[in-house]
Amino acid sequence: MKKKGLYQIKDPDKKVKEYTLSVLTEDKAGLLNSITIILNRRKINIDSLNVSTTEVKGVSRFTIVVSSTKEKIIKVVNHINKLIDVLGAFLYEEDEIYYQEIALYKLSTKIFLKGDLVEKIIIRKYGAKILKIEKDHTIIQKTGTKAGTQKLYDELKKFGEILEFARSGRVALSKKKRKTINFLRTLEKTKSNKLNI
Amino acid sequence: MKEITGSEALIKSLIEEDVNTIFGYPGGAIMPIYDSLYSYLDKIKHILTRHEQGAIHAAQGYSRVSGKVGVCFATSGPGATNLITGIADAQIDSTPLVCITGQVPSQLLGTDAFQESDVIGISMPVTKWNYQITNANEIADIISRAFYIAKSGRPGPVLIDITKDAQFSNVSFNYKKCDKIRSYHPYPIIKKTKIKEAAKIINNSKKPLILVGQGILLSKAENELLQLSEKTGIPVASTLLGLSAISCHHKNYVGYLGMHGNYGPNLKTNEADLLIAIGMRFDDRVTGDTTKYGINAKVIHIEIDPSEIDKIIKTDVAINADAKEAILNLIPHLKKNHHENWINEFRTCDKVEYEKIIDKEINVVEDKILMADVINRISNLTKGKSIVVTDVGQNQMVTSRYYKFSESNSNITSGGLGTMGFALPASLGAKIGQPKREVIAIIGDGGIQMTIQELATISQYNIKVKILILNNNFLGMVRQWQELFFDNRYSFTEMKNPNFNIIADGYGIKNNKVENKNDLDKCLKEFINYDGSYLLNVVVEKEENVFPMVPSGESVSNIRLE
Structure with a gap:
């Protein structure tokens, strides 16, 4: 794990693919703007974005999903790494991370009166759960990939109108064995704050 | 510990960073800072430019020749937005600057208060770092960070916005120089x-x-x-x-x-x-x-x-x-x-270039003044030892080709951004940064009119810069492209110019005009040897092209000699 590692382009791949950026930052106001400005400059649209605190106090994690060519996204990551308050920006393809999204579905409660929908579809097949049952509506929650939550959406739609639907941004962790605090310690120890001549 | 105001803490922080020159322009939201500055004039010199853009370009010129961080002050709103061109210029040309802007009181932020602009948002894409101070306690730490970030690694501009209430409130002052930020690693470890x-x-x-x-x-x-x-x-x-x-x-x-x-x-x-x-x-x-x-x-x-x-x-x-x-x-x-x-092999190419281009430009037999000839003479007269500050366009390209630099840190120009109007204010900053060296600004008749008000600054502080106008009554580089690539359609490139000599007179700056080639040498000598600021208006050929040229988007192998 190398601080603000330089991503170098080995063979430029012109194919547009989905990439996940995981950016560890100091918890500072305005950083979201700084990061999106860099994506915007190269006309990269954000598919999903999530910002949250991490297990280390004062450190935030941005998880950004974008579609781009590898060549372009590497340049973007190098630029994000340059931001003063960014601790480290990492670029992942789908098979390099564990990731999940969460979806909430609001349905009319009367749909559930039509037989064994709940048991068969929601609980067993999709691993979803019922979050809340009210008189006029019920909330179902499912975590998974975008494709998985979409599948459940399509399935539920067959039974009646979905009143409201919301999907979160992706959260992701790398498959590598890594500890944020160790990464920060390495950063703090690096003697790259001064010229060594 | 005795408390001081936030604005005084700012001035003391600048002194801690060895700042002795500030370029700026006061206004409502930065008045407390200017008031504190007034008590420290024995330690810090302030140059009042005539526009905030002038202040920041001057700070750039100062920084580029001295290697120090350039510092400028501006007020909120229009004062701050007028800095933006210079900040973008410094960002793309890696010039270390710390820009201090005043801001409306913190309780008015976001309310469209008088002279409020979101300078943090506006400057974010063009600064290396920026920060808004709303609490006087932050001033010392943030200023030390600002200087460390501006000058370390690949240098760049930093903007610090300070709300008026933070300037007024009291704080105990304790300064510690920043030399480490855990998320910032300016000097990569060599492999x-x-x-x-x-x-x-x-x-x-x-x-x-x-x-x-x-x-x-x-x-x-x-x-x-x-x-x-x-x-x-x-x-x-x-x-x-x-x-x-x-x-x-x-x-x-x-x-x-x-x-x-x-x-x-x-x-x-x-x-x-x-x-x-x-x-x-x-x-x-x-x-x-x-x-x-x-x-x-x-x-x-x-x-x-x-x-x-x-x-x-x-x-x-x-x-x-x-x-x-x-x-x-x-x-x-x-x-x-x-x-x-x-x-x-390069020398063989040099011969080709000399025969096809240079010889024709510097050894003109007819009675016409070519830009190349003027710069070549200046280069010879100064033995390539002057600091040359160029604007943007043909004046810049000709100078880069014909001025034979023999000393380091002598070429100050707006490269990446290509900011017309850069040279005049940058030259006054350069002269203040290197007072013992000759500083010559070389500017076109278009560019000088973008920041011509800085003649007043040069005059007020008696800054001994030499200002050479290569005057062809055209936006020459655009005209050249129109001739070569747009069928001679001179769309809005010809100018009816003012009388630059009367303008210089108005500002109390010694000046002269050359229209005749026979007068050129004598006038250039007087211009160079004069001990004081001097504006020389050289009327050059109206339609001169700069060659060689690699047409935009073509291979360097397709370099054209004519």
Whole structure:
């Protein structure tokens, strides 16, 4: 794990693919703007974005999903790494991370009166759960990939109108064995704050 | 501890950072800071420009010649937005600046208060870092951070916005210089393996070419560059901002790269088997068509900013490090060598360029004044030892071609952003930064009118800069493109200019006008030798083109001599 590692382009791949950026930052106001400005400059649209605190106090994690060519996204990551308050920006393809999204579905409660929908579809097949049952509506929650939550959406739609639907941004962790605090310690120890001549 | 106001804490912080000159313009939201400054005039000099854009360009000129961080003050709203062009210029040309802007009181933020603008939001894409201070307790820490960030690594502009209530409130002052930020690593640790790989390629190359940029000047690696070139015998070419990093008279110097650069280094880029780029970023004005650039060459890129590596040109070996440190590490691994035949190929190109272009421009028989001739004479008169501050356009390209720099840090120009109006204020800043050196601003008749108000600043503080207007009553570079690529359709490039000499008189600046070639030498001598500011209005040929030229988007091999 190398601080603000330089991503170098080995063979430029012109194919547009989905990439996940995981950016560890100091918890500072305005950083979201700084990061999106860099994506915007190269006309990269954000598919999903999530910002949250991490297990280390004062450190935030941005998880950004974008579609781009590898060549372009590497340049973007190098630029994000340059931001003063960014601790480290990492670029992942789908098979390099564990990731999940969460979806909430609001349905009319009367749909559930039509037989064994709940048991068969929601609980067993999709691993979803019922979050809340009210008189006029019920909330179902499912975590998974975008494709998985979409599948459940399509399935539920067959039974009646979905009143409201919301999907979160992706959260992701790398498959590598890594500890944020160790990464920060390495950063703090690096003697790259001064010229060594 | 005795408490002081936030504004006084700011001034004391600047003194802690060895700031002795500030360029600025007061206004409502920065008045407490100006009031505190008034008590410290024995330690800090303030230059009141006539526009905030003038202040920031002056700070840029000051920084570029002195190597110090340039500092400027502006008020909120329009004061702050007027800085933006200069900030963008400093960002793209890596100039360390700390810009202090006043801001409306914190309780009014976001309310469209009088002279409120979201300068943090506006400046975010063009600053290395910015921050808004709303609490006086933050001032000392943030200012020390600002200076550390501005000058370390690849330098750049920092903007600090301070609300008026933070300036007024009391704070106990305790200053500690910043030398570390855990999320910021300005000096990458050099990789020995990369040094060895690079050395091996260099030692085996037959036709290597060193391309130097401003990185040499910023890391003060001029001597190391000479050692590198002299030990290996490798020729050196320079980008626009790299000019003066090596003397134009050095035996291994082969010229200026880019769109209007010299014939040899452009053409030979595609014959070289190795390009060693040091502290330069392969700007499109240098590379032309990147798919037809360095076609026979391996590329070694020595660059402090990791995001520049592989951005435009793919490298074979990238050394992500400070230029001076990298060269010092590299030299012991390099074999002593010479490349006389290869350098002679450049000299053959020089002859072609001389016959086809230079000779016709500097030895004109007719009674017409050409820009090239003027600059060549100035170069000879000053022995290439002056600081030359150029604006943007033909004046800039001709000066870069014909001024033979013999001293380091002598070429101040707006390279990346290409900001017209840069030269006049930058020159006054440069003169303050290097008062013992001759400073000559070379400006077109278009550019001077963008910041002409700074003549008042020059006059008020008796700043002894020389101002040369190359006056063709045209926006010359645009006109040249219209002639070459737009069928001579001179759409809005011709100008009816004011009488620049009467204007200079109005500002109380000595001046003269040259229209006759016979008067040129005498007038230039008087201009150079005069002890004081002087504006010389030289009326040059109306439709002169700058050649050679690599047409936009074409390969450097297609460099045109006519």
